[in-house]
Amino acid sequence: MVAASILSADFGYLARQCREVLDAGADLLHVDVMDGHFVPNLSMGPAVCEAVRRACPEATIDVHLMVTDPSAFVAPFAAAGADHVTFHAEVVPDPRPLMAAIRHAGMSAGVAINPDTPVDRLGPAIEEADMLLVMSVHPGFSGQAFIPGVLEKVRTLRPRLRPSQRLEIDGGVHRQSAAACVAAGVDVLVTASALFGSKDYAAEIVALRGARSTGVALAR
Ligand code: DX5
Numbered sequence: 001m002v003a004a005s006i007l008s009a010d011f012g013y014l015a016r017q018c019r020e021v022l023d024a025g026a027d028l029l030h031v032d033v034m035d036g037h038f039v040p041n042l043s044m045g046p047a048v049c050e051a052v053r054r055a056c057p058e059a060t061i062d063v064h065l066m067v068t069d070p071s072a073f074v075a076p077f078a079a080a081g082a083d084h085v086t087f088h089a090e091v092v093p094d095p096r097p098l099m100a101a102i103r104h105a106g107m108s109a110g111v112a113i114n115p116d117t118p119v120d121r122l123g124p125a126i127e128e129a130d131m132l133l134v135m136s137v138h139p140g141f142s143g144q145a146f147i148p149g150v151l152e153k154v155r156t157l158r159p160r161l162r163p164s165q166r167l168e169i170d171g172g173v174h175r176q177s178a179a180a181c182v183a184a185g186v187d188v189l190v191t192a193s194a195l196f197g198s199k200d201y202a203a204e205i206v207a208l209r210g211a212r213s214t215g216v217a218l219a220r
C-alpha cells in the first residue's frame with residue numbers, strides 16, 4: 001500500500017490535494033503530528049484531521065504521532081475521524097495500555113521506532129500491534145535522505161509478524177528506495193515529498209507500488 005503523507009501537501013489547497021492523491025491511487029492518507037518536543041518541528045493536529053475527514057469521507061486516515069505524550073491525543077483523533085493511530089515506542093514504557101486505549105476508541109493501533117532505536121524496544125507490540133512503523137529518517141521533516149541501514153530491522157521484523165499485521169516504512173521513500181523496502185518485507189510505503197513533488201501523482205504511485213501490492217486494508 002501507498003500512504004500519502006500530507007506533510008508535503010500544499011496546505012492552502014489541502015482538501016483538493018487529498019482528493020487528488022486518493023484519486024491517483026493512494027491507499028491511505030498519512031497525517032504527521034509533531035509537537036515541537038519529541039521532534040524539532042510543529043505540524044498539524046486533530047483539527048486538520050477533522051478537515052481531511054470531512055473532505056474525504058471514504059479515506060483511510062493513518063495518524064503518525066511524533067509527540068512526547070501520545071495518550072493525550074487518542075480521544076481527539078478518534079473524534080476527528082482517524083482510522084489508525086501510530087505512536088512511538090520511545091515515549092512509553094509499555095505499549096500495551098496505549099494500544100488498548102486506541103482500540104477502545106475505535107481505531108487500529110501502530111507502534112513506531114526511530115532509526116536509532118532497536119527492534120527490541122517494540123516489546124510486545126511486535127506480536128500485538130496492528131501495524132509496526134520503521135522510521136527511515138530521523139522524524140521531524142519531509143524531504144530527508146533514506147537511511148538504508150533500517151532495512152535490517154524490516155528484515156528482522158517481517159518473519160515475526162502475522163499476515164494481518166502491517167509493516168510500514170516512513171521517510172525518504174522514493175522510486176529507488178521503495179523497491180528495496182518492499183523486497184525487505186515492507187507492505188506500507190509512506191511518501192510525502194516524492195509524491196507531492198511529482199507532476200503526475202498516479203504515475204508516481206504506480207512506480208512506488210512496483211509489481212507488488214498486498215491489497216489489504218487497515219482494520220477499522
Ligand atoms: C517524517 C514524517 C514523514 C515524512 C516523510 O518526520 O514522519 O511521514 O512526511 O517525508 P518524505 O517522504 O519526504 O521523506
Ligand code: ZN
Pocket residue numbers: 005030031032064170190
Ligand atoms: Zn510519518
